[in-house]
Amino acid sequence: MRRFLLIAIPFGWLLALFLVPFFIVVKISLSDVAVSIPPYVPQFSWETGIGTFLRDLDFENFVFLTTDSLYWKSYVGSLVIAVISTFLTLLIGYPIAYGMARAPEEWRATLMMLIILPFWTSFLIRIYAWMGILSREGLLNQFLMWTGVISEPLTILNTNYAVYIGIIYAYLPFMVLPIYSALDRMDTSLIEAAEDLGCSRLTAFWLVTVPLSRNGIIAGCFLVFIPALGEFVIPSLLGGSGTLMIGKVLWEEFSSNRDWPLASAVAVVLLLILVVPIVLFQRNQQKQQEAEQ
Amino acid sequence: MHRHTLTLAAALALGGTLAMAEEVRVYNWSDYIDEELLTKFQEETGIDLVYDVFDSNEVLETKMLAGGSGYDVVVPTGTFLQRQIQAGAFQKLDKSKLPNLSNMWDVIMERTAQYDPGNEYSVNYMWGTTGLGVNTKKVAEVLGENAPIDSLALVFDPANMEKLASCGVHFLDAPTEMIPAALKYIGENPDAQDAETIAKAEAVLMAVRPYVQKFHSSEYINALANGDICVAFGWSGDVLQARDRAAEADNGVEIAYNAPKEGALMWFDMMAIPADAPNPDGAHKFLNFIMDAQNMAAASNYVYYANGNKASQEFLAEDVIGDPAIYPSEETVKNLYTVSPWDAKVQRVATRLWTKVKSGT
Known part of the structure; x- marks a missing residue:
């Protein structure tokens, strides 16, 4: 009985906060847009009954998603941006994590602090700060012009480059922290053993360190990839008219176009796409836990 | 009304030492007011003012049609106002609470009646x-x-x-x-x-x-x-x-x-009161405050938009009333479309x- 309660509470919580809203979204995705409060029909009413209500629902909005190329192009656009920025974040984050894990014991707490420090400022404000840095007359262009590297200001803000810079900047700590914790736990005598057995330092790194930090790398990649895929703030503030990301499209359908049924259909499809990496991530976590036991 | 009852109950419960402050929530366009006016309103009426901004009629419309926005005064453009009135998003103004309506400019009111027949739901804020x-x-x-x-x-x-x-x-x-x-x-x-x-x-x-x-x-x-x-x-x-x-x-x-x-x-940006505004009484006070000739002039002098308030014109700065980009000549007005x-x-x-x-x- 006690065990049942223990399981029932978190599951009740999940049911209330995930499944119920999800079904509301699915329901709206089967409705039609209207100028009314709220902005879609049919509304459920007890007078007409559930039969009429269900008859008025259709899959028109999902069909529409397939006819307009904007949607799949945005899904693909988000996927490309998420994959590339995850890769770049790994490329930058790994050496940082490695350096931290190999730093003298007494420095590590401070280094860790420095990674977490940016979280003390609002995410939104940090992205706004990047607008000031990357704009045509911004700090970066002024600096580059001053040093004489360029003679004409570069257009970075409102392009995809700015989106990459924003995502890498914002999600770097999520890559560094899991890799750091994996490297930190690693037994360094294994490297010595590899070197004793004739490995060069580089081969020892590839054959011993990287495989042992594999779980940290996978966790870091998922922690960057999943939010980057649905990212809305960074592409809308730093991106330009050419930036196609599904999070932005979703927001626009919902707020600017006031097309809630279509926005809900986009959200349902996005969720289905995201479920795949999330399940993979879960499975990896589970395996890791089993391996540790 | 509900809020007043609450205030009364709270005042009674705490022996009148603590009263919940009355609050008006306004949702207006960004860069669209002299912020000193907001302070002035709070000082004159003792009502707390919550002032939020938006930059798109579409976003405002989504909020209005979702319902329960919590705002007491919003500022849609005429075309959007017309559609939202039809959807039942706004309440009729109680003109007895708006003595400053007499300051409004008949020329502009005639034009805004195109969106809001009889100007029953809204008053003009700015136009441009x-x-x-x-x-x-x-x-x-x-x-x-x-x-x-x-x-x-x-x-x-x-x-x-x-x-x-x-x-x-x-x-x-x-x-x-x-x-x-x-x-x-x-x-x-x-x-x-x-x-x-x-x-x-x-x-x-x-x-x-x-x-x-x-x-x-x-x-x-x-x-x-x-x-x-x-x-x-x-x-x-x-x-x-x-x-x-x-x-x-x-x-x-x-x-x-x-x-x-x-x-x-x-275009004409119109101040209106959502049908489900928590404090319609305070909203009317805010509208009346804005329609004061000097207040309206201060707003226009700050944001460089023309307003629909005839009485404010004598208080307008020369670089506002005299600028044809703001107050176009009759000749130019012929060239404008709605x-x-x-x-x-x-x-x-x-x-x-x-x-x-x-x-x-």
Whole structure:
């Protein structure tokens, strides 16, 4: 009985906060847009009954998603941006994590602090700060012009480059922290053993360190990839008219176009796409836990 | 009313030592008021004012139609107001609580009655035109001294836009204003209500979209003022505010506003009270405060938009009432056009068109 309660509470919580809203979204995705409060029909009413209500629902909005190329192009656009920025974040984050894990014991707490420090400022404000840095007359262009590297200001803000810079900047700590914790736990005598057995330092790194930090790398990649895929703030503030990301499209359908049924259909499809990496991530976590036991 | 009862109950419960402060929540356009007026309202009435801003009619409409926005006063543009009244989003004004209504300008009220018959739901806040904000020096550098800075050709002729792209162009993210402008450029009726005519705007906009750096309705003020962009298709007063910010910063940037000679859109932003406003009483007090001649003049002097308040005109600064970009001459007014809301079907066509233009697919 006690065990049942223990399981029932978190599951009740999940049911209330995930499944119920999800079904509301699915329901709206089967409705039609209207100028009314709220902005879609049919509304459920007890007078007409559930039969009429269900008859008025259709899959028109999902069909529409397939006819307009904007949607799949945005899904693909988000996927490309998420994959590339995850890769770049790994490329930058790994050496940082490695350096931290190999730093003298007494420095590590401070280094860790420095990674977490940016979280003390609002995410939104940090992205706004990047607008000031990357704009045509911004700090970066002024600096580059001053040093004489360029003679004409570069257009970075409102392009995809700015989106990459924003995502890498914002999600770097999520890559560094899991890799750091994996490297930190690693037994360094294994490297010595590899070197004793004739490995060069580089081969020892590839054959011993990287495989042992594999779980940290996978966790870091998922922690960057999943939010980057649905990212809305960074592409809308730093991106330009050419930036196609599904999070932005979703927001626009919902707020600017006031097309809630279509926005809900986009959200349902996005969720289905995201479920795949999330399940993979879960499975990896589970395996890791089993391996540790 | 509910809130008053609560206040009373709280006051009684705590022996009158602590009373819940009355609160009015206002949702207005960004960069659209002299903030000193907000302080003044709180001092004069003792009511707490919560003031939030938006930069898109569409976003406001979504909030209104979702219901329960929690705002007491909102400021949609006439065309949107008309549609939202039909959806039942607003409550009728209690004119007995608005003695300052007598200050309003009959000429403007006649025009706003087009959206709100009898002006029963709304009072005009500001009105203005949509046109060309130009960094005069940079545009002259790129297009030469004879650049068509007072013509729609500046932003709708791809030959001009290709060159301007190097110094940066922003368009409003407002399909209800950009599509009529594109139609005007090709000689169609900007107030067209049929899907076929509206579809003609697509070719015009798609031809220039590769050269548009961003579609956004408020960033262009600072971008113009800082010299980050050289042309913005934007709102009259916003461009004039950019002109002032550049002058204050003394950064050598010179900004000018021109209503396109082919014709410019004239719009009216209307203050209205949502049907589910938590404090309609306070909302009326706020409206009456804003309609005070001196307060309205202070707002216009600050944001460089014309208002619909006749009595305020004697308090307006000379560079506001005397500027034909703000208070156009009768001759210019003839060249301005207004638009009416699209029906649901045409709306979806326009929305698709606009999404296509913004995303390029």
